[in-house]
Amino acid sequence: DQQVKQNSPSLSVQEGRISILNCDYTNSMFDYFLWYKKYPAEGPTFLISISSIKDKNEDGRFTVFLNKSAKHLSLHIVPSQPGDSAVYFCAALAELEYGNKLVFGAGTILRVKS
């Protein structure tokens, strides 16, 4: 049961344009979401997060939008740079009885062409 889905395996964008990465979730109990970026041979690095009490969170070139009714979030990167080429993971924080865990999507490979 895939509770977090990233339906686009890959995305190619021209340098300077906007990159939009999408993510859907099925569990309405999720109320905190994170985006991670991963380069080859490195671990995921945190990018930005959003709580369900907000519908938008911005940090520099990165903005995350949350649509709770649609159970959908998106990551916008403006402007896109070649260094942004990486795998992007959407994750939901699942609160458990004695702790928590991150539930990840399968990832989207972003290629920014110069």
Next chain:
Amino acid sequence: DAGVTQSPTHLIKTRGQQVTLRCSPKSGHDTVSWYQQALGQGPQFIFQYYEEEERQRGNFPDRFSGHQFPNYSSELNVNALLLGDSALYLCASSLKQGRTEAFFGQGTRLTVV
């Protein structure tokens, strides 16, 4: 601040063998979680340790076990290795209290032959 460090970075083992992976959390973090990332998939939660006890466990068999030490570092042990255990194993550290992001190590690439 060294961040989360994992060792070794790469490992090749034979089916049926046992393996131990190690993780040192980010300074100040008290909670360690382990994830398995198979090729083309997102990381899958194995278990979480806090105060030297396993607090939560994902859908992994008992062949996967762990330990957390008083200095918050952690080990992941896998017994009776299967070919399907070949994956990138990621350690993440965080704070128990509050909603803070988890910091990941670079991972250990395990290949079972």
